[in-house]
Amino acid sequence: MSNSLNVALLGNPNTGKTSVFNRLTGLTQKVGNYPGITVEKKEGVCKLNNTTKAHILDLPGTYSLNASSMDESFVIELLLNKNSKDFPDVAVLITDVENLKRNLLLYTQIKDLEIPTILVINMSDQMKRKGISINIPLLEKELDTKIALISTRENKGLDELKKLILNYRQLSCKPILKLSTIDKDYFLNLEKTFPQQSLYKLWLVITQDVNFAKIDRKRVSDSTDFKTQSESYLKRLQQKETVKRYQFINGTLKKGLNIDRDAAKDFRSRLDRILIHKFWGYIIFFAILMTIFQSIFDWSSIPQDFIDSSFAALSESVKTKLPSGVFTSLLAEGIIPGLGGIVIFIPQIAFLFLFISILEETGYMSRVVFLMDRGLRGFGLSGKSVIPLISGTACAIPAVMATRNIENWKERLITILVTPFTTCAARLPVYAILIALVIPQGSFLGMNYQGLMLMGLYLIGFLMALLSAWILSKTLKINSKSYFVVEMPNYKFPLLKNVAITVWEKTRTFVTEAGKVILAISILLWILASYGPGDDFSNAEQIIYKINPELKGDNLDNKINSYRLEHSYIGILGKAIEPAISPLGYDWKIGIALISSFAAREVFVGTLATIYSVESNSEETIKNKMASEVRSDGTPLFNLASGISLMLFYAFAMQCMSTLAIVKKETNSWRWPMIQLFGMTFLAYIVAFSTYQILA
């Protein structure tokens, strides 16, 4: 028989909590969302022995149970709701040996919830270098629990941790802090009114703005004794509580922890001196960004060319090997080119996530926040907006979620609104293929034109984000308190396993999520392109033959196919919007790609691939097909003017349903996503229009 128990991993940010999770669960983990909210749910399974497995939940990093962000509120809600199916049998608190004092604050709070709590002290490999020694048995006695001393970097101590989890029933559930020592009258009164409830839980219900399943929040706040206390009185009590907790922790650590300060070599200050230098700090940051963008373009091109030609070959071999019929042409002309349109940018996405996760893992990202705060504040943003703006270069969805640790609501809202201007990975395939088509080869000061163009597009996205942030900060009338507290973690060498799992996990989710949309859209497009109403569609052969009796072979076939496409459902739709987009330099086929891009931008290439495959039978790469498209006067459809106009349209337009959905969730209103949709798309139209008119 197999038993299962629930384990929750908790801890401050930067303590290596995710590393512990990765060590325990490996690739059994899955990442999703909790129903109805956008807090990321990371769970996995760990086998403890032959009969028992642990269901492990990696909760968002929290500094304490006094919530200052949505992620933190979520942790409190889960720990208070005994009826939740995720409620832990045992909590595992991850701490970092160097920040033990601060990490223990959260420990005392969780212990006071009367949940069995195992204390994990991570990064034990650092102890010798930093001159730290710990008396584990003494700490276990003082803190009234079991301690596991581990090193995720050296993979040590995890078996002991598993044993402790297995025997969680032997752990004590006694609270640590006597709340009545903070304010006798207040807490005795509270205890008398609700004798059934744990006092600390009641206290959390009163002070935290979160929803609770079991305890009726309203009932507590309605009972007059507690309501009359002003907010600042409560905050003073909270401060007193924190002081009491630290007194306990200091007393404990004085006995059990010894740090020989002279042994500590100051790696941090030496690196800080250069990385956040008033001048060199910025130079280094921009050099890092440039390297990232150049390498994404350079390194990805080899696997991308390979993927592009493989899909064209696959499509062709399906056509020749399978018996011809509706299914074969759906596969060869709809599904395979559509999927090719997404697989082709896996290399670029993977590189982006690789760089971003390395920047986060090393602790460098916090330094960037520090460097950029003053400058970004001038635009109504916060230094913390750097993380969303940089991860927005991968995808706006996690970026919008990453705005959560911006404490100031106005700064957070503006960050959410402007993040979609940053060049996300979905725009990359559009840019990449258009740049290859319309920007000439050649180089300037050792950088090739194509790479420069791509960098220019990233830059223009950032500049537009800043400009619109500035406009929003001047027009939005929102008053909110400005809190800004950033922890500056120690520098760490990135753990290979963490980086690999992040890259794998993010790329996989991205591709499967986008893949579903793209697959559905390419099937729909194929149907719309393969059928049409009326005689023009069904009698295309006779009509073309009558007009051009001298045509033979491939030329005749191509002519018939394009006539048919023009009179299919999709052709009719495209023709209908052509008047609106021809001043931008686009034909009706691009128009179809624009429309389908509102589902997701990356559909653009796949859509054109599907349309062109239906039209022509030859085996060609997407790029060559686009290059051979001509206007009625015989000039290429994709030239400098229309290409740049199209790139700028994609740079500014809000074409992503998933981003709109996440913005709705995070701002709790349709107002903001609608402002994005119409505002950004209008801007895109104007810019693309003027560009084409000037360049053409």
Added chain:
Amino acid sequence: MTLDQLSLGEVAEIESIETDKLPLKLIEMGCLPGNCISLIQKAPFDDPLYLKVDDSYVAIRKETAQYIHVRLKK
């Protein structure tokens, strides 16, 4: 004096804090009366400030630093 008047490298002891005006998170990171605080680095335009509070390293804005009263340690 208040924390924003501290010079680079100086070590001070926190005398008092204006609880109502400080985020609880900062207090929880060890910004409490009696603890040591030192200024490690300032960003350009002297804002934000990179501090060592007790054993934690944090960055806060200058306006927040005005609500922390400190006494220089000799």
